[in-house]
Amino acid sequence: MTDPIEIKGIGTDLLVSMPENETWETANQLLIDKIRTSGAFFKGANVVLQLRAYPLQSAELGKLRDQLSELGVRLKSILSDNPQTRTAAQALALGIDLPSRSSTPLVESFDINLQSESAIFLRQTLRSGHTVQHDGHIIIFGDVNPGAEVIANGNVIVWGRLLGMVHAGANGDVSALVSALDLSPTQLRIADRIATTPHRTLSPEPETALIKGAEIVAERWHPANAPAKPVKSSKWKFLPFLNR
Amino acid sequence: MSATVITITSGKGGVGKTTTTANLGVALAQLNKRVVCIDVDIGLRNLDVVMGLENRIVYDLVHVIEGQCRLRQAMIKDKRMPELYLIPAAQTRDKSAVSPSDMVRLTDELRPDFDFVLIDSPAGIERGFRNAIAGADKVLVVTNPEVSAVRDADRIIGLVEAERKGPAQLILNRMRPAMVDRGDMLSTDDVLDVLAIDLIGIVPEDESILVGSNRGNPVAMDEKSLAGQAYRNIAMRLTGKDIPFIDFSKPRNGFLGKIANIFKRG
Numbered sequence: 001m002t003d004p005i006e007i008k009g010i011g012t013d014l015l016v017s018m019p020e021n022e023t024w025e026t027a028n029q030l031l032i033d034k035i036r037t038s039g040a041f042f043k044g045a046n047v048v049l050q051l052r053a054y055p056l057q058s059a060e061l062g063k064l065r066d067q068l069s070e071l072g073v074r075l076k077s078i079l080s081d082n083p084q085t086r087t088a089a090q091a092l093a094l095g096i097d098l099p100s101r102s103s104t105p106l107v108e109s110f111d112i113n114l115q116s117e118s119a120i121f122l123r124q125t126l127r128s129g130h131t132v133q134h135d136g137h138i139i140i141f142g143d144v145n146p147g148a149e150v151i152a153n154g155n156v157i158v159w160g161r162l163l164g165m166v167h168a169g170a171n172g173d174v175s176a177l178v179s180a181l182d183l184s185p186t187q188l189r190i191a192d193r194i195a196t197t198p199h200r201t202l203s204p205e206p207e208t209a210l211i212k213g214a215e216i217v218a219e220r221w222h223p224a225n226a227p228a229k230p231v232k233s234s235k236w237k238f239l240p241f242l243n244r
Numbered sequence: 245m246s247a248t249v250i251t252i253t254s255g256k257g258g259v260g261k262t263t264t265t266a267n268l269g270v271a272l273a274q275l276n277k278r279v280v281c282i283d284v285d286i287g288l289r290n291l292d293v294v295m296g297l298e299n300r301i302v303y304d305l306v307h308v309i310e311g312q313c314r315l316r317q318a319m320i321k322d323k324r325m326p327e328l329y330l331i332p333a334a335q336t337r338d339k340s341a342v343s344p345s346d347m348v349r350l351t352d353e354l355r356p357d358f359d360f361v362l363i364d365s366p367a368g369i370e371r372g373f374r375n376a377i378a379g380a381d382k383v384l385v386v387t388n389p390e391v392s393a394v395r396d397a398d399r400i401i402g403l404v405e406a407e408r409k410g411p412a413q414l415i416l417n418r419m420r421p422a423m424v425d426r427g428d429m430l431s432t433d434d435v436l437d438v439l440a441i442d443l444i445g446i447v448p449e450d451e452s453i454l455v456g457s458n459r460g461n462p463v464a465m466d467e468k469s470l471a472g473q474a475y476r477n478i479a480m481r482l483t484g485k486d487i488p489f490i491d492f493s494k495p496r497n498g499f500l501g502k503i504a505n506i507f508k509r510g
Contacts, residue, residue, distance in 0.1 A: 044340075072340055129287060131336040146298070147289075147335045165301075186299045196299040 005034045010048065010098065013076060017050035024054050028064060035071050043072045048098060051080040058088040065092065090120055093130045119154070126150065126164065133170075146186055152176070161204070165189070174211050183207040183218055188236065190216060195236035209236070247278075247358040249351045250482070251380035252415075253404075255396030257367035259388045260417040260447070263457050265364040266294040267464040267472070271479030273328035274464070277359040280319065280329040282350075284376045285366035286341055289333035296460020297322060297330050306334035306341045308350065315353060324465065339371040344378035351379030360482070369403060377404060383412040384444065389419055389430040394438055401441060413444040415478065420449045421492040445478035447471055448492050 004019035018027045035042045047068065065075045077095025080086050086096045119137035128147025132138055137154035148164035150156050155177045156168045162180035167189040169176025174191045182204035184197050190209065195216040206221040216236045252265045262285075269281040283291035286306065292298045303318040308331065315331075322328040334341065347363075354361050365376030377383060383404045387397035397414070404412045416435055423429035436443060447453075450471035456463035464475040470490070477487045 069338065069340070074337075129335050149336060187301070194302065 003034075004030050006050075013046040013048055014042075015048045015050060015098075018052055018054065020052055024056065024060070027054065028067075031064075032067060032071070035068070035073060044074075045072075046074050046076045048076055048095075049078045051078050051082070051085055053081045054085060055082050056080075056085045056088055058091045061085070061088050061094070062092055065094070090122055090132075091124060093126070093132050095133055096120070097135055117154070125160075128164075144180075144185075155179075177208055177210050179206070179208040179221070181206050183209060188216065198234055198236055200234070207234075247280075247351075247355045247361045248482075249355070249361040249363065249379050249381045250384060251363040251365055251377045251382075251409075252384050252386060253365035253373060253376055253400055254367065254386045254393070255369060255373075255400035256387070256393045259386050259393050260453075261367070261386050262290045262294050262364050263453060263462070264384070264386050264415060264417065264447075264475075265291060265362050266457070266462040267453075267475035268479055268482070269295070269328055269330075269362050270322075270325060270462045270464040271472075271476045272360050272362075272482065273322070273325040274476070275479060275483060276326060277483070278327040278357065279325075279360045279362065280331065280354055280358050281362045281364065282331045283333035283364050284342070284347070284372060285364060286333045286372065287335065287338045288366065289335050291364045292320075292330060292332045293460065294457045295322060295330055295462065297332070298460070301332045304332045304334040305350075306337050309342050309346045315350070339366070339375065342375050344374050347375050347378040369399065373400075373403070374407075377407055377409050380409050383409050384415055385412045385439075385441070386415045386417050387435065387439075388417055389424070389432075389435055391430070394430065394435055398439055401439060411441055413442045414439060415445045415447065416443065417447045418449045419446050419492060443489075444481050445474060446489060446492065447474040447478075 006017040008015040019030055068075050075094060077097060078085070078089045079098070080089070080096070089096050117136055119139055120134050121139045121141070122132065123141040125142040126132060126140065126144045126148040128145055131149040131151065133151040135153045138150055138152040138156045140150065140158045140160065143160040144150055144158055144162045144164040146163045150164065151167045151170050153169065153171045153173065156166050158180040160180070161182040162185050164185060165187045166178050166185045168178045169191040172191050176190050178188060178190065184204065188195050188197065188209055190211050193211060193216055207218040208221060209216055209218045218234050218236060252261050254261050265281055269279050272279045281291060282305065283289050284305070292301055297320045300320050303313040305318065307313045308315050308318045318331050319329040320332065322330065351361055363376050363380065366372035385397050385400055387393045401412050404410045416432060420429055424431045432443070432446060448471055452466065452469050453463045453471050463469050463472045466472045474490060477490065480487045
């Protein structure tokens with residue numbers, strides 16, 4: 001009899017596929033049993049879970065993540081054919097793609113092509129400790145608090161206060177943008193540049209940060225059809241010793 | 245040259261471990277010691293905020309342990325001090341990302357290049373605590389003059405001894421002399437009666453400590469602050485000097501009293 005749980009190595013992570021045609025309770029139990037009986041094999045592993053078509057709520061996914069965590073396994077992302085499950089995973093800040101080849105966000109890459117021009121949309125506040133990582137663009141309708149991280153290979157748009165760490169163009173795309181209603185991240189990274197928010201005394205306004213020449217600048221948003229006037233931009237301080 | 249690895253722990257949360265670590269780091273650096281502070285509170289990092297280095301984090305402790313960067317890349321230099329560095333904790337992971345043996349390896353790697361390695365322990369007695377004391381040569385237990393904090397400190401002192409890292413030394417934090425005088429707060433002697441370990445410092449409750457932590461300027465940087473002096477005294481005791489304890493118990497507000505206090509400082 002073949003093992004109902006399939007395991008495959010992908011880079012430094014494990015791709016674990018759930019059995020088909022079972023109830024979720026059974027499938028869940030099979031997975032936990034599999035990990036329990038596998039001894040040290042799963043210890044400290046990052047797991048990408050193929051959930052097939054199981055329709056799951058955030059609570060069920062969260063419970064599974066906690067169960068895995070207790071067994072020393074980190075649920076990194078999921079794959080699912082079910083849109084409801086994917087939404088639930090995003091709400092838990094789990095990935096919904098295969099991880100990009102390198103797990104470190106600061107990779108130097110010369111070939112810039114987004115694996116997909118897809119975007120994920122999150123309607124929630126990202127609190128400290130949350131990471132959202134996506135190959136395409138990330139749109140957040142809510143605040144990003146200090147200690148949270150948003151990492152996209154594409155652009156990042158935050159309809160709210162962006163106070164945590166943000167990395168746009170994480171695989172080296174220097175044309176990536178970061179926009180927020182209040183753009184005051186702890187640290188702002190575009191491609192391989194890193195900057196910190198300049199001290200500002202004025203009240204926050206919607207801004208877009210981008211690389212211009214050798215600098216990261218933040219430009220205030222203004223209506224496209226407004227009378228032409230020079231765009232006010234603030235220059236951001238680099239952390240020079242970190243920029244390669 | 246080999247560093248002394250000192251873990252700052254408490255059992256109970258909120259008694260001032262992180263504040264103590266940041267201030268001792270600053271105070272030791274002011275004595276021209278080469279100091280590195282490590283935040284082991286993975287998932288709930290704070291030391292970077294208190295030290296005012298939050299926005300310079302690129303790599304953290306877990307990156308070092310997992311080999312994603314070199315040790316030096318994760319060390320953030322505090323430019324206000326001659327030789328003070330921080331290795332921040334990871335915020336998006338949990339305690340299981342690091343093991344006690346990882347910490348022993350890390351501290352051994354740091355030893356040749358520093359005089360002091362300060363480790364900020366998480367609250368609790370589980371994995372995070374064991375990570376924090378794994379590489380320690382010396383353990384400082386921080387407690388407050390209140391019954392629950394002393395109870396937890398007692399438990400921790402026992403665990404430190406069980407791990408053969410004892411005897412721990414005590415820092416009594418958030419002391420309010422006026423309350424002790426009224427008999428409303430445990431006195432230093434009350435606490436020492438229960439815990440029966442060496443006292444290495446008493447730090448008074450002082451608003452400037454909180455302000456300093458919020459702004460990322462540890463109060464030990466402020467030459468004029470009495471609380472800062474308390475931390476500087478602990479630092480000097482750690483370097484082997486015999487420094488008398490500041491007498492907070494009899495605040496003198498008269499003119500002569502102020503003069504007497506000036507002579508008492510140190």
